[in-house]
Amino acid sequence: MLGQTLREVSAALKQGQITPTELCQKCLSLIKKTKFLNAYITVSEEVALKQAEESEKRYKNGQSLGDLDGIPIAVKDNFSTSGIETTCASNMLKGYVPPYNATVVQKLLDQGALLMGKTNLDEFAMGSGSTDGVFGPVKNPWSYSKQYREKRKQNPHSESGDSDWLITGGSSGGSAAAVSAFTCYAALGSDTGGSTRNPAAHCGLVGFKPSYGLVSRHGLIPLVNSMDVPGILTRYVDDAAIVLGVLAGHDPKDSTTVPINKPLVLSSLEDVSKLCIGIPKEYLVPELSSEIQCLWSRAADLFESEGAKVIEVSLPHTSYSIVCYHVLCTSEVASNMARFDGLQYGHRCDIDVSTEAMYAATRREGFNDVVRGRILSGNFFLLKENYENYFVKAQKVRRLIANDFVNAFNSGVDVLLTPTTLSEAVPYLEFIKEDNRTRSAQDDIFTQAVNMAGLPAVNIPIALSNQGLPIGLQFIGRAFCDQQLLTVAKWFEKQVQFPVIQLQELVDNCSAILENEKLASVSLKQ
């Protein structure tokens, strides 16, 4: 039941094979069993059970609200949720309870979805591992999968035990782990430079970043306003399309959203012969793992063998993209983080000498090194004498990057096909050897350009690596052609038949794993 598609479980709810409350309880029990993954910061058990009860009444009266009625979902903890603590995994917002729901949260609740909880992330979504939040790192459920464990047994050099668990990627790693471990059917992430697609790739999920302007950002605590979009994490493309159908459209509370003409309906693509797939040659970088490179070209071959036109395209400014992103991101972060001053909400220090001293100490105590570092860099790039050379320069390069995509699409390409990540998920102990900035520069390399151009993009899991870990590829579409993009992604998903994660062992042995976890000193407050 928990591994089914949204439509299947929705049908089961309609036919009374299972009630929303039973479904909710199954998920809650799994959340408890997989607590050591650290996917959730807050589990909203009472809220979910109450919502399930109301949903149950609707089903009994034959008044279901639609496909999402009674479906357990999770929301990244940087979306405001009325009456439920929203922390951004930062000391700065510990204890902050928003008085309103983000528009995307409200839309899901209006459809009868059950909010299971708020998921873990890198502090203020700044990171690519979900390792840099104040509640501790998120563990990739695939670390405990039968597929990965069996491969490791074959390797005599690998240690037994749990010390080399894998990161989920990030920054929406909690949402990815929550969906991957079957504790919910869909989760909201956010995507500024790849934060939804990256963990989706590492956790074997569909991770969808909509066109900028299609989905409301109202209530999403901003990181980079000109690039942030709410993201969708699901196990199947159809599920992502259903959620997108609910979320998309103009929101009077977000003036950067545009109206959509017709509802989003995903049809099945039978024939790809009219399709033109572009392969950006600059995405073939030396750091790309040979396994991913091989799967990438096999995917291109698959399209070709089914009659699609596959052509090489050039996005000449690709190599400057990550640098440009770095300047724009830190600059907007510096401006956005100015709101956290300790006065109206969030953390406040004990110093009362002066307003300035209170601000400074509050922000020192409230932000981690990564956030402070980005604020300082951003302020440097925005200094009067640097503004033109760094910030405006980056905005100009941004136009060149956006134009690269426009030119590729104007040359007749429908969809671009690229890798999502350089490699499969790495063990935590390896990941933390590099600092956050270096890591983000490597991990966002294939994903952030899309944010600068505002395009829709989706990670689709394609196969397991030799180590038994998920590998995903990224499809990039034209702006506001999200439906076409997902249609192609759905066709591809059907062809590759990505294996389902086998977690039975994890669930059975969870108590044993929990015992071994005490060293990790993870603080989970629920």
Next chain:
Amino acid sequence: MLARALWLGLRVPLGGPRGFTSKTDPQGSGRITAEVIEHLERLALVDFGSREAVARLEKAIAFADRLRAVDTDGVEPMESVLEDRCLYLRSDNVVEGNCADELLQNSHRVVEEYFVAPPGNIPLPKLDEQEPFPHS
């Protein structure tokens, strides 16, 4: 002590022209001066806290300097990807609100319907009056 619920702004003017330069070293090592560090700390209202943080900024600047290689002559800066689209502002009518109590609950110090701030207009101590980094 009482400050009306005002947005005080973090960019408080510190007065007087400042004679710092933030140009990076022409050798490309990206070293930044003590004056720039102090200025940034005041603007950002966060401190570097350690020499490693300064080194991180220097690395971040060196990384950003790669953009200089891109020819952007005649290119207009791009502020928004929706620049060529019609966007809609909602009409300026109050349709919700009356939640002052809820909002005040999220503040640590309030008196009646006021947020309480410490005394204003007292600048942070100068760099030479404080120890910027603990000696290791």
